[in-house]
Amino acid sequence: MITRSMLAAASLAALIAAAPGAATAQGTIRIGMTAADIPLTHGQPDQGFEGNRFTGIPLYNALVEWDLTRGDRATPLRPGLALSWEVDAADRTKWVFRLRPGVKFHDGSDFNADAVVWNVRKVLDREAPQFDPRQVGVTATRMPTLRRAEKIDDLTVALYTAEPDSLLPINLTNLFMASPKHWEAKRAGAASAEAAWNAFAADPSGTGPFRMARFVPRERAEYVRNDAYWGDKAKADRIVLLPIPEANARTAALLSGQVDWIEAPAPDAVPQLRARGMRIESNTQPHVWPWQPCFVEGSPLADVRVRKAINLGIDREGLKTLLGGLMVPAIGTVQPGHPWWGNPSFRIRHDPAEARRLLAEAGYGPQRPLTIKVQISASGSGQMQPLPMNEFVQQNLKEIGVNVEFDVIEWNALFTNWRRGCRDASARGAHAINVSFAAMDPFFAMVRFWDSKMAPPTSNNWGFFSDPRFDAMVAEARQAFDPAARDAALAKLHAAGVDEALFIWIAHDVSPRAMSPRVRGFVQPQSWFVDLTLPYIQ
């Protein structure tokens, strides 16, 4: 029999359930990402580091990992699936990794040296059945010196590089270990290796702290805690990822309670977010938001005076106002005080008069105005607020007599073009490209841009910069296996890079995130990544 109180309770429950975005379970964190689609989930995510952040690290592990548990210091490395590693004293191209025992993939199979070799071959060995050309781009470009892996025993594996490279362990944070057995099971039921990887992406198996519970392409990915994880178990029960590329839609989703956490809120919305009780998390980041110039003949930015002039023409403090203070002006890849700063003599500041003088010296002026074309995106991982920011810089440069045209394309396309170079048709005649990058390790911060061997398709030297002096400095850093010596070599490299104005440095992001007050335990490290095992819903 239905009593009146039952009816009342039922209607109350219905009302509560009907409240938009009511979380369906305790301990479910719903996250709004800036990507337009779920980053690839087969082990090597696309969509830049936002991909690694949300579909790499939570589902998988790498041999070496970042320690993301604290935000008060620069993020160090820590053992991941490898307990220790060292370079062979006799042959410095050989690294030996001792693997963590007792680790199982989500599908139950064992993690061992065979799995490591298999994963190296998936991007480096064309003859391997698991070779996936689609995964090569994001992976190989981040570890260009790696050549092959060899099993020594079940828990020991050797990795070989083309030349001595002290940076290899850092690079390996990008190679995630996917389950070979699980893939082979998919391959048995698929028409091709490509179809197998697609099936694997829909039902992934890694060793990470979360398992995929549900995957709706383009709409959502749901993770559930991996209770059999080898490390510290996650506090949250479930994580839901939603792609919301539009800053306004993300902000509206948070304010209306549809999500608990959004990446990169619209800076103009921050005051209202705070007024509604949302928390804004941010921290210093090893992040650079630049224009990367094209150095090939015919590009106006091949002239160092033009590059310096453009650097001097930008009002970084004004840009900071545009972003509501959520930015640090960039006058180099790292900040003064960093071990790699090196004390360059070219002081980057806002000096329009000096900028005009340099431009005149380079032959540009009212009679012969300079027009440059920059390829940018409308959104994306680490791109901050690209349209207003770029428009602001465009306005700054107009004041020193430089006309800027934009070629606006989608983030993943821009990110792909970054690997193709300014000579490629995809650049569409752009003289500079606006792709933000992570600077937490020497390879990422400088080597991949300033080493002539890192030109496309090897890595991200998009502008084909080539200078033997810089190649020598990079080699010196690569071969310095002693940390202090390496830091000194990198400082020398950095100072030289700033003096040659090899980038148009504009901003450092502070990675703002907006969260509901119910999200507890979150730590924002000085890194592009976060540890999703720490937060939970109150």
Add this chain to the structure above:
Amino acid sequence: MADGAASAKIGAAKPAGTAAAAELAVQAREAALKSQGYWAGVWKRLRRDPVTIACAAILLAMLAAIVFAPLIAPHDPYQGSMLRRLRPVGTPNHPLGTDELGRDMLTRLIFGGRLSWFMGITPVFLAFVIGTGLGVLAGYAGGGVNMLIMRTTDVFYAFPSVLLAVAISGALGAGTVNAILSLTLVFIPPVIRVAESVTTGVRNLDFVDAARASGAGAFTIIRVHILGNVLGPIFVYATSLVSVSMILASGLSFLGLGVTPPEPEWGLMLNTLRTAIYVNPTVAMLPGLCIFATSICFNLLSDGLRQAMDVRA
């Protein structure tokens, strides 16, 4: 949205008997007089329609503002100061506030009107010219030419307009020229259909046969008899297309396919001001209001014209 053909009203020219050149001249003069009478009637009816007058006045005022933009705009549309960003309506020196880069909204709206109107009117105008030409040709020539033109039109009619505009712009890439090109292609088919149907209607009348029999060339016949009757309905139809074109053009800019920054254009401004909704919603709404006002005025004007020209015999 492009709804059906406008009714084709043919002038009061009456068929005549066998035609000598003089007869033809007399008829042409009569037709001209009668159509003068027709147009006078249209004008009289329009004058008595307050809504249409009001819309026409508003549009003319907008047009004047746009044309004289450099003279009347208080500031530079590209100059802004970060310290003055997103000021509200009513700020001294910035009556309509400032945008996200500190540029004066009133100035940006006036200059934005230039591009928005240009993107709205140019495709319709081009479609009007090209579509009328092809439609009249199809209607007059008949037979194989008609089949070719009309069937090709049918193929493009198979695409919903937004889809076609987005598809062509998407393939070609962003930019004002590409957007105008794609919008023109979207509007040509409806104009062709209207032009062809009107032309077919007129061409079969006796007086045209008579003119032909008397040796008048095709061009003369078209010019004297057909165009006069055809242009009216097409013009009315075209005015109703302007509002659609403007909304589509600003929609393309909203998606990032049309005008690129820093050019002021209402659709693009709507796009870049989206995030300002949390700080200053009124300013963020202004470009949308402009599009709406222009669009509704063109629609009402078009309705008024159609009513005035739609004489019930």
Add this chain to the structure above:
Amino acid sequence: MLTYLIRRVLYAIPIALSVGLVCFMLVHIAPGDPINAIVPADAPQELVDQIRRDYGLDKPLPIQFGIWLGRVVLGDLGTSLATGRPVWSDLSVAIVNTLRLAVTAALIGFVLGCVLGGLAGSFQGTVIDKLAVGLAVTGVSVPHYWLGMVMVILFSVTLNWLPAMGAGPGGSSDWAWDWQHVQHLILPAVTLSVIPMGIVTRTVRGIVAEILNQDFIQTLRGKGLTQRGIFLHVVKNAAPNTIAVIGLQLGYLMGGSILVETVFSWPGTGLLLNNAIFQRDLPVLQATILVLAMFFVALNLIVDLVQTALDPRIKRA
């Protein structure tokens, strides 16, 4: 009439083929080498060569079209450049989502339009008429993506009555017609319905006014026909044209939902198209446009047939 029907159906075939041709050409009018439009960025040279052979890109255009058409007919709509998944798997989900949205919007527009148009036509010249017409004109003049933004600010952010985006708490894959899901449909559907509402209102008003003004209605009234009888008579006469209009509007909604879907992140064909354009994912772009256009061709055909069946008096060429 049967000959007309058969001819009409047959006629749709060359139209469909030509539509296919236009879609095919889209890849080729895009700037750059078409191979870049269908092969992922980092593909090794062997893959590039193989795709070039598979698609016949080194052959003359007509043969390429033939190959492409053959694949399409067999159901192979290509592979997404961005995700590597077959296009059809994402497209089939998106079509269903857009259908839900478009049909709901068309229904709302139709019902509101009929009511407003009926009122306006019945009370010509009065305030009711002017109000109804005013609403209709507003509907077709307002930039609907802007309206969508306004609705989100009002109903989601400020009032917190309805969600701001998406197609349901579990994504669109577990759609059900319960409040949990339908609340996500309301704002986008209402936003999308304003244009059809405006057009249907104007159409219905015109028809109703014309019918009611006819002399024989007075005669009928004189003979004692009730209001209800007149109402039925009006409906019967107005139906063919109105159905034709709303049918076509449904087609426009399916094809033109991109702006609303972008504002609301509704996972339909419009959003798919938007992403495909910016990712330069031409296989997805091509396939989506092809399917939507085909749908429109089919819809046009059905509308023509239904209209002719309902009212054979309509002259046909």
